[in-house]
Amino acid sequence: MAGDTDFTGKRVLVVGGSSGIGNGIAHGFRLRGADVHVWGTRVDPSDYDPADGSDLSGLAYTCVDVGDPDGIAAAPLPFAGLDVLVLCQGTVVYKRGEFAREGWDRVMAVNLDSLMHCANKFRDQLSAAAGSLITVSSVAAFSAQVGNPAYAASKAGAVSLTKTLGQAWAPLGIRVNGIAPGFVDTKLTKVTTEHPERLARAMERIPQGRMGTPEDMAGAVLFLASPLASYVTGQTLIVDGGLSL
Template sequence: MGSDTDFTGKRVLVVGGSSGIGNGIAHAFLERGALVHVWGTRDSAADYDPADGSDLNGLGYTQVDVGNPEAIAAAPDPFADGALDVLVLSQGAVVYRRGEFERDGWDKVMAVNLDSVMDCARKFRAALAATQGSIIVVSSISGLKANIGNPAYAASKAGAISLTKTLGQAFAADGIRVNGLAPGLVDTKLTKVTTQHPDRLAGAIAAIPQRRMGTPADMAGAAIFLASPLASYVTGHTLVVDGGLSL
């Protein structure tokens, strides 16, 4: 393992790191020597089911409802010394059955997928400035196109991509690099509406040039790169990681 991807002793917080893409990213940093803490929605780490793609072994855990800005503000520092080197914002919500066309569904998705990104970045800006750290915003290729039935999801992810650019510019003076990654179809609990229906899944995979879904490990590789010295001159950029789906 090259030194450029050695995170030994680095402190990493993965918001939304209790399952799916965030969990894969959390373990990628852990495997490279980092101290990793995750935020999730359930009372404790023991409340997560490994069958849902949750592995909290070796990870610190705090319950934080990021849809509530007061909860973000009140959340304790993830590490006792208050320091932080990498902030990964992988929180996500979606409402199916056209629920995002209604105000409650719209507000829920926007609060988690967009508002909380800004709230978390604001909360940890000083800590990241002190370590010359980085932020990684997990958006989606849905932010680059229409998403049938999910207007809030698409709009929130487009907003996250734009916010990554603006924060990249604004935080650069603090020595903080802000970048993002935009996944395509990844097998997580949020995509079960597709992955658990064979005909729908077959159609989705047929549209992907690489002819497979992405994995949390695929997303983790991009996150490791963006947080590493290999990306030291990359700022405000969202890396599309979708097997060619958006081409």
């Protein structure tokens, strides 16, 4: 069983791997022997604040704004081949900003459109390696999200895209799956975690009684990318401590 999660020699790209959930996933693969490259939005790795859950030690880095399709197309391939592609990019606009065109367009571009653009960019490499593509959506895909229509719609779209690519690309040798995280302590959830009353209300809804961690999410992704999940295709695994029950 231990050998099934040994990624020694595997080439892994984590889009959005510069902080938060993506960073936890990147280090999960790194600690199990993989060569890991991450894409982030800041010019230099030193621009990231460790207080935001950023640790780029042992990871290669490229600045790519995935909200720009041309930026994705122009980005250099991180490896000559690719075994695992994790699409963990994501953004949100609070204070009802997603009801306006600018907020809606930006969130949809990053959270949904870029998934397809990145997937297409690496399709041939993943097919050649009989590799794995893993999306990171959210439990927000499965319920209304007051104040965040673009976030909810984009995450629901990611779940549907995972099903469709799973079906379409299985004949190419690519397994496409995803995870749907619940409430994870990252910079995107500070709107809740930095307010004790909001945090207490959120915790009451989680049967396990705690927030998730990037490491929790990494465990699910490692499973889906491993031979242990060799017959799993097109699925989105909910990883939320029971929040959505």
